Amino acid sequence: MKNHLLTATLLFYTLLLYSSSALANALAQNHTPEVDNIRAKYQHIQTHLKDYRTASQDIWGESTEGGKATAHYDHSNVLQRIEVIWFGESGKRIVYYYFDHEQLVFALDQQIHYNRPIYWNQSLADEVGDTELFDPTKSTVIENRYYFKHEQPILWLDNTGQTVDLNIEKNTEQAQAVIAHAKKMYQQFLTP
Template sequence: MTNNSLMLSLLIGLLPLTHIAHAKPYQPALHQPVKLNSLAQQKQYIRQIYAEVNNNLGSYQLTNIDNHGHSTEGGVIKFYTDQNQIRLIEEIYYGETGKYSLQYYFANNDLYFVFEQTVRYNAPISFDTPSLGMEAFDIKKSKIAENRYYFYNGSMIQWLDEDKQSVSPNNSRYINKQNQLLRAVENALRQR
Protein backbone atom coordinates (compact mmCIF):
# COMPACT_ATOMS: atom_id res chain seq x y z
CA MET A 1 0.00 0.00 0.00
CA THR A 2 1.42 3.40 -0.94
CA ASN A 3 1.63 6.38 1.41
CA ASN A 4 -1.26 8.09 -0.42
CA SER A 5 -3.59 5.08 -0.15
CA LEU A 6 -2.54 4.47 3.47
CA MET A 7 -3.33 8.11 4.34
CA LEU A 8 -6.72 7.90 2.61
CA SER A 9 -7.53 4.62 4.36
CA LEU A 10 -6.65 6.10 7.74
CA LEU A 11 -8.67 9.26 7.12
CA ILE A 12 -11.71 7.29 5.99
CA GLY A 13 -11.63 4.90 8.94
CA LEU A 14 -11.23 7.61 11.57
CA LEU A 15 -13.99 9.99 10.51
CA PRO A 16 -17.38 9.80 12.32
CA LEU A 17 -20.75 9.45 10.60
CA THR A 18 -23.40 12.15 10.95
CA HIS A 19 -26.89 12.27 9.32
CA ILE A 20 -27.82 8.85 7.84
CA ALA A 21 -30.62 7.90 5.43
CA HIS A 22 -31.58 4.39 4.17
CA ALA A 23 -33.35 3.32 1.00
CA LYS A 24 -33.26 -0.12 -0.69
CA PRO A 25 -31.63 -3.33 0.64
CA TYR A 26 -27.87 -3.72 0.48
CA GLN A 27 -26.34 -5.86 -2.29
CA PRO A 28 -22.99 -7.44 -1.39
CA ALA A 29 -19.77 -6.21 -2.95
CA LEU A 30 -18.56 -8.05 -6.03
CA HIS A 31 -14.87 -7.44 -5.44
CA GLN A 32 -12.04 -8.43 -3.19
CA PRO A 33 -8.58 -6.80 -3.11
CA VAL A 34 -6.92 -7.98 -6.32
CA LYS A 35 -3.47 -7.65 -7.88
CA LEU A 36 -3.87 -6.84 -11.55
CA ASN A 37 -0.90 -6.26 -13.81
CA SER A 38 -2.16 -4.77 -17.08
CA LEU A 39 -3.82 -1.39 -17.53
CA ALA A 40 -6.73 -3.11 -19.29
CA GLN A 41 -7.33 -5.44 -16.30
CA GLN A 42 -7.05 -2.56 -13.85
CA LYS A 43 -9.51 -0.42 -15.80
CA GLN A 44 -11.97 -3.33 -16.09
CA TYR A 45 -11.79 -3.78 -12.31
CA ILE A 46 -12.34 -0.03 -11.80
CA ARG A 47 -15.35 -0.11 -14.14
CA GLN A 48 -16.82 -2.93 -12.03
CA ILE A 49 -16.37 -0.80 -8.91
CA TYR A 50 -17.97 2.18 -10.66
CA ALA A 51 -20.96 0.09 -11.77
CA GLU A 52 -21.34 -1.54 -8.35
CA VAL A 53 -21.33 1.81 -6.54
CA ASN A 54 -23.84 3.38 -8.92
CA ASN A 55 -26.11 0.31 -8.82
CA ASN A 56 -26.17 0.36 -5.00
CA LEU A 57 -26.42 4.12 -4.31
CA GLY A 58 -29.92 3.71 -2.87
CA SER A 59 -28.72 1.19 -0.28
CA TYR A 60 -25.83 3.29 1.02
CA GLN A 61 -25.96 5.61 4.00
CA LEU A 62 -25.97 9.23 2.84
CA THR A 63 -24.44 12.17 4.67
CA ASN A 64 -24.85 15.69 3.19
CA ILE A 65 -22.64 18.55 4.30
CA ASP A 66 -23.21 22.12 3.14
CA ASN A 67 -20.06 23.66 1.76
CA HIS A 68 -20.96 27.28 1.05
CA GLY A 69 -17.55 28.89 1.38
CA HIS A 70 -16.14 27.60 -1.91
CA SER A 71 -18.50 29.06 -4.53
CA THR A 72 -20.82 32.00 -5.15
CA GLU A 73 -24.04 29.96 -5.19
CA GLY A 74 -23.11 27.36 -2.58
CA GLY A 75 -22.03 23.77 -2.57
CA VAL A 76 -22.57 20.40 -1.01
CA ILE A 77 -20.44 17.36 -0.25
CA LYS A 78 -22.27 14.02 -0.25
CA PHE A 79 -20.78 10.96 1.43
CA TYR A 80 -22.17 7.54 0.50
CA THR A 81 -21.07 4.84 2.93
CA ASP A 82 -21.58 1.10 3.13
CA GLN A 83 -21.07 -0.42 6.58
CA ASN A 84 -18.92 2.61 7.56
CA GLN A 85 -16.76 2.38 4.43
CA ILE A 86 -16.81 5.28 1.98
CA ARG A 87 -18.01 4.19 -1.46
CA LEU A 88 -18.59 7.59 -3.08
CA ILE A 89 -17.90 11.22 -2.27
CA GLU A 90 -19.61 13.76 -4.47
CA GLU A 91 -18.64 17.43 -4.32
CA ILE A 92 -20.90 19.88 -6.15
CA TYR A 93 -20.25 23.62 -6.39
CA TYR A 94 -22.74 26.04 -7.94
CA GLY A 95 -21.86 29.38 -9.45
CA GLU A 96 -23.56 32.19 -11.31
CA THR A 97 -22.03 31.03 -14.59
CA GLY A 98 -21.64 27.28 -14.10
CA LYS A 99 -21.44 24.18 -11.95
CA TYR A 100 -18.44 22.06 -10.99
CA SER A 101 -18.57 18.54 -9.59
CA LEU A 102 -16.17 15.79 -8.56
CA GLN A 103 -17.16 12.21 -7.81
CA TYR A 104 -14.64 10.02 -5.98
CA TYR A 105 -15.25 6.24 -6.12
CA PHE A 106 -13.86 3.92 -3.45
CA ALA A 107 -13.55 0.21 -2.71
CA ASN A 108 -11.95 -1.21 0.42
CA ASN A 109 -11.21 2.39 1.50
CA ASP A 110 -9.02 2.95 -1.57
CA LEU A 111 -9.68 5.58 -4.24
CA TYR A 112 -10.16 4.03 -7.69
CA PHE A 113 -11.89 6.56 -9.91
CA VAL A 114 -12.61 10.29 -10.09
CA PHE A 115 -15.16 11.79 -12.47
CA GLU A 116 -14.87 15.55 -12.92
CA GLN A 117 -17.53 17.62 -14.68
CA THR A 118 -17.55 21.34 -15.44
CA VAL A 119 -20.74 22.90 -16.78
CA ARG A 120 -20.38 26.39 -18.26
CA TYR A 121 -23.67 28.20 -18.71
CA ASN A 122 -24.26 30.29 -21.81
CA ALA A 123 -25.09 33.28 -19.55
CA PRO A 124 -25.34 33.97 -15.80
CA ILE A 125 -28.33 32.22 -14.22
CA SER A 126 -29.80 35.60 -13.26
CA PHE A 127 -30.09 36.62 -16.94
CA ASP A 128 -33.67 35.50 -17.58
CA THR A 129 -33.97 38.00 -20.46
CA PRO A 130 -31.29 39.21 -22.87
CA SER A 131 -29.27 42.00 -21.27
CA LEU A 132 -26.05 43.95 -21.84
CA GLY A 133 -25.51 42.30 -25.21
CA MET A 134 -25.77 38.80 -23.71
CA GLU A 135 -28.43 36.24 -24.45
CA ALA A 136 -30.75 34.93 -21.73
CA PHE A 137 -29.70 31.95 -19.61
CA ASP A 138 -30.60 28.64 -21.27
CA ILE A 139 -29.40 25.43 -19.58
CA LYS A 140 -29.64 23.62 -22.94
CA LYS A 141 -26.88 25.87 -24.29
CA SER A 142 -24.43 24.92 -21.54
CA LYS A 143 -21.04 23.53 -22.45
CA ILE A 144 -19.98 20.42 -20.55
CA ALA A 145 -16.40 19.25 -20.04
CA GLU A 146 -15.69 15.88 -18.41
CA ASN A 147 -12.43 14.31 -17.26
CA ARG A 148 -11.94 10.76 -16.00
CA TYR A 149 -9.13 9.74 -13.66
CA TYR A 150 -8.32 6.09 -12.94
CA PHE A 151 -6.41 5.15 -9.77
CA TYR A 152 -4.85 1.86 -8.72
CA ASN A 153 -2.65 1.20 -5.67
CA GLY A 154 -2.80 4.87 -4.67
CA SER A 155 -1.54 6.28 -7.97
CA MET A 156 -3.25 7.60 -11.06
CA ILE A 157 -2.89 5.06 -13.86
CA GLN A 158 -4.77 6.96 -16.57
CA TRP A 159 -6.33 10.36 -17.23
CA LEU A 160 -8.84 10.73 -20.02
CA ASP A 161 -9.31 14.42 -20.81
CA GLU A 162 -12.47 16.16 -22.01
CA ASP A 163 -11.81 14.85 -25.54
CA LYS A 164 -11.51 11.32 -24.07
CA GLN A 165 -7.82 11.32 -25.01
CA SER A 166 -5.26 9.80 -22.69
CA VAL A 167 -2.90 12.36 -21.11
CA SER A 168 0.68 11.11 -20.98
CA PRO A 169 1.87 10.16 -17.47
CA ASN A 170 5.18 11.80 -18.42
CA ASN A 171 3.44 15.17 -18.76
CA SER A 172 3.92 17.48 -15.74
CA ARG A 173 0.16 18.26 -15.88
CA TYR A 174 -0.49 14.57 -15.17
CA ILE A 175 1.56 14.52 -11.95
CA ASN A 176 0.14 17.87 -10.84
CA LYS A 177 -3.42 16.66 -11.46
CA GLN A 178 -2.81 13.44 -9.53
CA ASN A 179 -1.51 15.40 -6.54
CA GLN A 180 -4.34 17.94 -6.80
CA LEU A 181 -6.99 15.19 -6.79
CA LEU A 182 -5.41 13.37 -3.84
CA ARG A 183 -5.33 16.63 -1.86
CA ALA A 184 -8.94 17.39 -2.88
CA VAL A 185 -10.22 14.03 -1.68
CA GLU A 186 -8.32 14.42 1.60
CA ASN A 187 -9.91 17.85 2.07
CA ALA A 188 -13.36 16.42 1.34
CA LEU A 189 -12.78 13.66 3.90
CA ARG A 190 -11.89 16.26 6.54
CA GLN A 191 -15.31 17.88 6.00
CA ARG A 192 -17.11 14.72 7.07
Protein backbone atom coordinates in the same frame (compact mmCIF):
# COMPACT_ATOMS: atom_id res chain seq x y z
CA MET B 1 -32.90 29.63 -8.38
CA LYS B 2 -33.93 26.08 -7.44
CA ASN B 3 -35.82 25.75 -10.74
CA HIS B 4 -32.69 26.82 -12.63
CA LEU B 5 -30.58 24.32 -10.68
CA LEU B 6 -33.09 21.55 -11.35
CA THR B 7 -33.18 22.43 -15.04
CA ALA B 8 -29.39 22.58 -15.22
CA THR B 9 -29.13 19.22 -13.45
CA LEU B 10 -31.61 17.64 -15.87
CA LEU B 11 -29.66 19.06 -18.80
CA PHE B 12 -26.45 17.71 -17.40
CA TYR B 13 -27.80 14.17 -17.17
CA THR B 14 -29.30 14.46 -20.65
CA LEU B 15 -25.92 15.48 -22.04
CA LEU B 16 -24.34 12.49 -20.32
CA LEU B 17 -26.79 10.15 -22.05
CA TYR B 18 -25.69 11.50 -25.41
CA SER B 19 -21.95 11.46 -24.76
CA SER B 20 -19.70 11.23 -27.75
CA SER B 21 -18.87 7.96 -29.42
CA ALA B 22 -15.21 9.00 -29.26
CA LEU B 23 -15.34 8.74 -25.47
CA ALA B 24 -17.11 5.38 -25.67
CA ASN B 25 -14.43 4.13 -28.09
CA ALA B 26 -11.63 5.42 -25.86
CA LEU B 27 -13.14 3.72 -22.83
CA ALA B 28 -13.36 0.47 -24.77
CA GLN B 29 -9.72 0.75 -25.86
CA ASN B 30 -8.37 1.27 -22.32
CA HIS B 31 -8.80 -2.26 -21.05
CA THR B 32 -6.25 -3.38 -18.53
CA PRO B 33 -7.03 -5.62 -15.57
CA GLU B 34 -6.56 -2.65 -13.21
CA VAL B 35 -8.85 -0.34 -15.17
CA ASP B 36 -11.42 -3.10 -15.66
CA ASN B 37 -11.47 -3.71 -11.89
CA ILE B 38 -11.99 -0.01 -11.25
CA ARG B 39 -14.83 0.11 -13.77
CA ALA B 40 -16.43 -2.93 -12.10
CA LYS B 41 -16.19 -1.19 -8.71
CA TYR B 42 -17.67 1.98 -10.21
CA GLN B 43 -20.55 0.00 -11.72
CA HIS B 44 -21.18 -1.81 -8.42
CA ILE B 45 -21.39 1.49 -6.53
CA GLN B 46 -23.64 3.06 -9.17
CA THR B 47 -25.96 0.04 -9.13
CA HIS B 48 -26.34 0.13 -5.33
CA LEU B 49 -26.29 3.90 -4.86
CA LYS B 50 -30.02 4.15 -4.20
CA ASP B 51 -29.61 1.75 -1.24
CA TYR B 52 -26.77 3.68 0.38
CA ARG B 53 -27.14 5.96 3.36
CA THR B 54 -26.08 9.56 2.70
CA ALA B 55 -24.67 12.44 4.71
CA SER B 56 -24.22 15.98 3.37
CA GLN B 57 -22.22 19.07 4.22
CA ASP B 58 -22.21 22.58 2.85
CA ILE B 59 -18.89 23.74 1.44
CA TRP B 60 -17.81 27.37 1.66
CA GLY B 61 -14.65 29.08 0.50
CA GLU B 62 -13.97 26.87 -2.53
CA SER B 63 -16.27 28.62 -5.04
CA THR B 64 -18.12 31.90 -5.48
CA GLU B 65 -21.54 30.48 -4.64
CA GLY B 66 -20.55 27.75 -2.18
CA GLY B 67 -21.11 24.08 -2.66
CA LYS B 68 -22.32 20.84 -1.24
CA ALA B 69 -20.72 17.48 -0.62
CA THR B 70 -22.66 14.24 -0.20
CA ALA B 71 -21.13 11.01 1.05
CA HIS B 72 -22.63 7.61 0.25
CA TYR B 73 -22.18 4.75 2.74
CA ASP B 74 -22.95 1.12 1.99
CA HIS B 75 -24.94 -1.21 4.29
CA SER B 76 -21.76 -1.88 6.32
CA ASN B 77 -21.32 1.88 6.83
CA VAL B 78 -18.27 1.95 4.54
CA LEU B 79 -17.79 5.18 2.58
CA GLN B 80 -18.09 4.33 -1.13
CA ARG B 81 -18.59 7.61 -2.97
CA ILE B 82 -18.45 11.34 -2.36
CA GLU B 83 -20.18 13.78 -4.69
CA VAL B 84 -18.93 17.38 -4.51
CA ILE B 85 -20.77 20.21 -6.27
CA TRP B 86 -19.36 23.72 -6.46
CA PHE B 87 -21.82 26.38 -7.63
CA GLY B 88 -20.97 29.49 -9.60
CA GLU B 89 -23.03 32.04 -11.42
CA SER B 90 -21.68 30.98 -14.81
CA GLY B 91 -21.55 27.24 -14.20
CA LYS B 92 -20.87 24.52 -11.73
CA ARG B 93 -18.39 21.76 -11.20
CA ILE B 94 -19.24 18.27 -9.98
CA VAL B 95 -16.63 15.74 -8.92
CA TYR B 96 -17.48 12.19 -7.95
CA TYR B 97 -14.87 10.33 -5.90
CA TYR B 98 -15.10 6.53 -5.72
CA PHE B 99 -13.32 4.52 -3.04
CA ASP B 100 -12.31 0.92 -2.54
CA HIS B 101 -10.85 -0.21 0.77
CA GLU B 102 -10.60 3.44 1.87
CA GLN B 103 -8.53 4.41 -1.16
CA LEU B 104 -9.48 6.60 -4.09
CA VAL B 105 -9.79 4.48 -7.24
CA PHE B 106 -11.74 6.71 -9.61
CA ALA B 107 -12.73 10.35 -9.98
CA LEU B 108 -15.14 11.80 -12.52
CA ASP B 109 -14.75 15.58 -12.87
CA GLN B 110 -17.49 17.43 -14.75
CA GLN B 111 -17.41 21.16 -15.43
CA ILE B 112 -20.67 22.63 -16.66
CA HIS B 113 -20.44 26.07 -18.29
CA TYR B 114 -23.70 27.98 -18.71
CA ASN B 115 -24.33 30.13 -21.78
CA ARG B 116 -25.26 33.03 -19.46
CA PRO B 117 -25.29 33.45 -15.68
CA ILE B 118 -28.05 31.43 -14.04
CA TYR B 119 -29.94 34.57 -13.01
CA TRP B 120 -29.82 36.13 -16.53
CA ASN B 121 -33.45 36.86 -17.37
CA GLN B 122 -35.23 38.96 -19.99
CA SER B 123 -35.10 42.12 -17.88
CA LEU B 124 -31.33 41.94 -17.38
CA ALA B 125 -30.73 41.05 -21.02
CA ASP B 126 -32.83 44.03 -22.15
CA GLU B 127 -30.83 46.40 -19.92
CA VAL B 128 -27.60 45.61 -21.74
CA GLY B 129 -28.99 44.89 -25.19
CA ASP B 130 -28.42 41.14 -24.99
CA THR B 131 -30.71 38.85 -26.96
CA GLU B 132 -29.75 35.62 -25.22
CA LEU B 133 -31.08 34.39 -21.88
CA PHE B 134 -29.83 31.70 -19.54
CA ASP B 135 -30.64 28.43 -21.25
CA PRO B 136 -29.48 25.20 -19.60
CA THR B 137 -29.77 23.37 -22.93
CA LYS B 138 -26.92 25.57 -24.21
CA SER B 139 -24.59 24.57 -21.39
CA THR B 140 -21.38 22.77 -22.24
CA VAL B 141 -19.94 19.90 -20.22
CA ILE B 142 -16.24 19.14 -19.98
CA GLU B 143 -15.44 15.81 -18.40
CA ASN B 144 -12.23 14.21 -17.15
CA ARG B 145 -11.91 10.65 -15.82
CA TYR B 146 -9.09 9.72 -13.47
CA TYR B 147 -8.16 6.15 -12.52
CA PHE B 148 -5.95 5.36 -9.53
CA LYS B 149 -4.14 2.39 -8.04
CA HIS B 150 -2.78 2.72 -4.50
CA GLU B 151 -3.84 6.37 -4.81
CA GLN B 152 -1.46 6.96 -7.70
CA PRO B 153 -2.77 7.97 -11.14
CA ILE B 154 -2.67 5.17 -13.70
CA LEU B 155 -4.95 6.61 -16.40
CA TRP B 156 -6.52 9.97 -17.19
CA LEU B 157 -9.02 10.34 -20.03
CA ASP B 158 -9.84 13.88 -21.14
CA ASN B 159 -13.14 15.21 -22.48
CA THR B 160 -12.55 13.66 -25.90
CA GLY B 161 -11.60 10.29 -24.46
CA GLN B 162 -7.91 10.77 -25.21
CA THR B 163 -5.30 9.55 -22.75
CA VAL B 164 -3.55 12.41 -20.97
CA ASP B 165 0.20 11.92 -20.57
CA LEU B 166 0.88 11.45 -16.86
CA ASN B 167 4.62 11.76 -17.46
CA ILE B 168 4.21 15.50 -17.94
CA GLU B 169 4.72 17.24 -14.60
CA LYS B 170 1.72 19.60 -14.76
CA ASN B 171 -0.60 16.66 -15.53
CA THR B 172 0.80 14.63 -12.64
CA GLU B 173 0.34 17.65 -10.37
CA GLN B 174 -3.28 17.99 -11.43
CA ALA B 175 -3.93 14.29 -10.77
CA GLN B 176 -2.24 14.66 -7.37
CA ALA B 177 -4.53 17.62 -6.60
CA VAL B 178 -7.52 15.35 -7.29
CA ILE B 179 -6.11 12.82 -4.83
CA ALA B 180 -5.44 15.49 -2.20
CA HIS B 181 -8.98 16.88 -2.42
CA ALA B 182 -10.49 13.39 -2.30
CA LYS B 183 -8.51 12.64 0.86
CA LYS B 184 -9.62 15.92 2.41
CA MET B 185 -13.26 15.16 1.68
CA TYR B 186 -12.89 11.57 2.85
CA GLN B 187 -11.52 12.77 6.20
CA GLN B 188 -14.46 15.16 6.59
CA PHE B 189 -16.91 12.29 6.18
CA LEU B 190 -14.95 9.66 8.09
CA THR B 191 -17.23 9.96 11.10
CA PRO B 192 -20.73 9.57 9.74
